[in-house]
Amino acid sequence: MTLGRPAGQKGTKRLPTTQRSPNCGDPLVSLMPRVDVRVVLFMVSVGRALVALQADSTRWALPRGSPTQAESLDAAATRILTDTVGFAERYLEQLYSISHRSEGDWTVTVTYIALALAGAGGPPPNMAAWFDAVDLPDMNSVDRKIVDYALVRLRAKIGYTTIAFHLLPPSFSLSELQMVFEVVLGHEVDKRNFRRRIHAAGVLEATGDTRREGRHRPARLYRFRASHDAGACLVPGWTFGTELEATTL
């Protein structure tokens, strides 16, 4: 807890660009970065992977906000989603942290991936909108890189975790689940191999009922049994307080 090596080093390291934070006239303020949390909220709807963005001054930007002392970073991410895009995510996972200079400030940004259910939030309020994750609008370069990396991680993790279920309602058909995989991965998958893998994973439970929609055979419906999910063991056990990392619906 010896807080770092005393001021000597900071002094030698500091650039001549005596940077100021917005509300303080002290030149030493640059030794203290702003901290913000930014969340990449994904949703799958009508065959596309969507990302929630909010209107910035002239461009689009990730939902962001400052954490408070009273909450964990995870809780801050959840709160930010509610405040900015009016959505309650069903899964939240920390992505990465970076230090950067943007918009005149020195900022340390903690990024998150969140997953939401299509159609579950009403129309996005607060100047927010959904965009195709692979066809992003004009946005600042930091946020764009965050979204790109979030998509890489989402694509990787859908293969060996159960996050896909958080993009679907509590009850769903195997074809719907397969569609989520195909949309996220960006390519088709074989129906038989897919169903075998899913069943072998042992995390699905038939609800018993079926759903007819259209002039064809009705689909059996399933629900996700989180209690049989072995994938949750990969997350840090130290969420330091209240919330779980994988909100298991």
Next chain:
Amino acid sequence: MTLGRPAGQKGTKRLPTTQRSPNCGDPLVSLMPRVDVRVVLFMVSVGRALVALQADSTRWALPRGSPTQAESLDAAATRILTDTVGFAERYLEQLYSISHRSEGDWTVTVTYIALALAGAGGPPPNMAAWFDAVDLPDMNSVDRKIVDYALVRLRAKIGYTTIAFHLLPPSFSLSELQMVFEVVLGHEVDKRNFRRRIHAAGVLEATGDTRREGRHRPARLYRFRASHDAGACLVPGWTFGTELEATTL
């Protein structure tokens, strides 16, 4: 993709939390967290996995320090290792970020895993020392959880990445490599299967020479060929500047 929604929201969304930095003498100082970087530096020596800790006031603690505006978080982690334990790591990877209240301050901590070469740093300076990673001394609870989680991640990643090579000198025998795996994983592995896997990975190159030590057959030596390493594709492409995530020796 409809772009350019105007600015109104930013004004309405911003909280009244006029944030101040600690040097302003303002009671609202708590709205601005301290930011620190803490590094779990691992090394494998004489059959044990070791972690570098520095002496705190009364207990042991992770090497830590504050990032500066002029450097990336990765660079801060590297600098902190040099300053606190006098070691240059050979691999660095961000672990996780947390917000916590400890020692009276609100702190956002960005944690890193680092790997070093046994015997490469001389005696640890600055009240630092090496401890068995599975038999930690008295230390604060936050740092202990960080070390525990770092070990979980290290154990997981040694199986599907090439990080193990960063715990060995440039030239090594297969038995030494296997020993590193066994020490990190905490259990023995089959020699033949191990060697087959390593060779199949295609990232090793025989140096051509051998090493005799003891009254038995000399071991062939190998070097790690980072250029044939497919594992580096999993890291974020946005390190925002100078340093690579996997310092490939």
Next chain:
DNA sequence: GCAAAAGTGTTGTGTATACACCCATGG
């Protein structure tokens, strides 16, 4: 009866595991 999506099995290929012996050297 036909259009449209649901649902189902087999086969090959590669990858991981379990397991035991000979080799080269120093003393």
Next chain:
DNA sequence: CCATGGGTGTATACACAACACTTTTGC
């Protein structure tokens, strides 16, 4: 010659990819 660690191969089980047809329903 023997003690010590270096080095090798085979048989088996499991996971994954490729591949086509039957079933159930609405119209």
